[in-house]
Amino acid sequence: MESTPPSAEAKMAPRPQALTVAGSDSGGGAGIQADLKTFAMHGVFGASVITALTAQNSRGVSGIHAPEPQFVARQLSAVLDDLSIGAAKTGMLFSRDIIAAVAPLLREWGGALVVDPVCVAASGDRLLETQAVESLVAEIIPLAALLTPNRHEAELLTGMRVETREQCFAACAKLLEMGPGAVLLKGGHFDEAVAVTDWLALPGQEPIPMIQPRVDTKNVHGTGCTLSAAIAANLALGEPLARAVAKAQAYVNLGLRASFTVGQGPGPVHHGAVLTQARARAEILDELIETARMLEKLPGLARLLPRFGGNIAAALPFASDPAQVAAFEVPLAASADGHIFVPGCPRFGAAPELGVRLAAAxxxxxxxxxxxxxxxxxxxxxxxxxxxLLTASVDHGGAGAEERAAGDDFDWDTLRTLQRAVAEGARVDALIDTSGDFPGPTVILLARDALELAEKLDAVAEGAESVVSEADADTFELG
Structure with missing residues (x-):
């Protein structure tokens, strides 16, 4: 008897699986709804154990109904008995009895567990009964591969004030004494104007700053749920802890920049923003080519090119990383008749120096x-x-020590300059960068889209032509 060849489905590697043990948000922005969206956006199959039903919308929680603890445990047993869960997270556990019901099963499972110690909703509504805090500390936190408290949760768990860097370090040490493998003390509730610093603490090491640009938005509903779910998803995908945290941070930061309002209160993180970027990738490359052809027809642009040749760059929607910026592989050149000439093709990451600045912008x-x-x-x-057109000079050297330690793949100084202008209600059209790091001092013209860029370039070229001759432009060279 001939054996049946394996089907294509059977040959495929099993899909990574993750589990959320949390409450349900009827408003759809937090809880298991946020977790399952996050798992799906990471390509991870998500399972859920519902610990509580909340009557909730963007304005707050109006009611909580918790199922019998043994039924919560039955949900968890059903999942763990059948699925191959690579990582899990806990969110709202609500009561001491529910904690007592799920803790033994999670202990027996023994996989990578991210514990988000949800105590109070962003609206101020309590999501963990007061008497359950001790049970959380005694039974759940010691099981955690990673504990992810925000500032207020860290203060509740440690009984100490957490405001300064030193207090953050002391709180991390005290939280590690409770038994988790690591602690991520989230920085969203600290008063940092430009950056948000999460502190990743491992036993025997000084906490590591994990920095992301602060996003000025009221739409922060479900941020903590989304972060812990994204970490769990990345752990299920096989990422080491520090990289899982960094990738989850980037996912949440993107979701915040793309966030939207769905009700009368704070809106949710945009869990599907990665799809928006994915759809835009091919479109941006085509648009760069079309824009280059349009600019080649404009007179007088050649004299505006930097000595190193220049480029044109376009960012994906909500970009914050130079890898999300496309530019031409070969610098622009001047043609014999004074027009610009674009000799190469565009690709993402082709001009890293320009990409760093546009990503920050x-x-x-x-x-x-x-x-x-x-x-x-x-x-x-x-x-x-x-x-x-309004110009602003970039004040290089303004980045703090922690920002500099985070690496040179983000331009904190450009971010700070433009955020200051946004706060003042001004719109900067061009950045003057005299640092020499670009390479060389330069002016970086900014625009919302290709058409605006072309219109600004045409206006600048016409204005430059009207005040000095080509020889004078070289005579008055500043860089």
């Missing part, structure tokens, strides 16, 4: 999505002025 909330470096010359500056 995109993350600032300024609306900038396109950029083109121009020569830092008197002619260019006069052209910008004649065109009525």
């Amino acid at each position: 995109s993350a600032s909330g300024s609306g900038a999505a396109w950029a083109m470096p121009l020569r830092l010359a008197e002619a260019t500056l006069r052209g910008l002025e004649r065109a009525g």
Whole structure:
């Protein structure tokens, strides 16, 4: 008898699986709803154990109904008896009896567990009974591969004030004494103007700063749930802990920048923002090619090019990483008749120096999505002025020690400059960068889209032509 060849489905690697043990948010922004969306966006199959039903919307929680603890345990047993759960997270556990029911099963399972010690909703409604805090500390936290408290949860669990860097370190040490493998003390509730620093604490080590740009939005419903679910998803995908945290942070930061309002209160994180970016990738490359052809027809642009040639860059929606910025592989050149010439093809990550600056501009909330470096010359500056465009100088050296330690793949100084302008209600059209790190001093023209970039370039070229000759532009060179 001939054996049946394995089907294509059987040959496929099993899909990673993750589990959320948490409450249900009828408003859809937090709890298991947020967790399952997050799992799906990471390509991970999600299972759920519902610990409580909440009557909830964007304005708050109006009621909580908890199932019998043994039924919660039955849900968990059913999942663990059948599915191959690679990682799990706990959120709202609500009561001491529910904790007592699920803790032995989670202990027997023994997999990578992310514990989000949900105590109070963002609206101020209590999600963990007062008498259950001790049970959480005694029975659940010791099982955690990672504990993810925010500032207020850390204060509740440790009984100490957590405001300064030193107090963060002391709180992390005290939380580690409770038995988790690691602690991520989230920084969203600290008063940091430009960056949000989460502290990753491992036994025997000084906490590591994990930094993301702060997003100015009221739509933060479900942020903590989403972060812990994203960490669990990445652990299920086989990522080591620190990388799982970093990738989860980036996912949440993107979701915050793309967040939206669905009711009368704070809206949710946009869990599907990664799909928006994915759809835009091919479109942006095509648009760059079309824009280059359009710019090649505009007269007078060649004299605006920096000495190193220049480029055109476009960012994905909600970009914050230079890998999310596309540019041409070969620098722009000047043609014989004074027009620009674009000799190469665009790709993402092709111009990392420009990409770092445009990614920061995109993350600032300024609306900038396109950029083109121009020569830092008197002619260019006069052209910008004649065109009525607002410039701002980037104050390099303003980044703090923790921001610098985070690496050079993010331009905190550009972010700070543009965020300041946004807060003042101003719109910056061009950045003046004299640091010499670009390479060389330069002017970076910013725009919301390709058409606006072309219109600004045409206006700057016309303004520059009206004030100095080509020879004068070289004479008045600033960089």
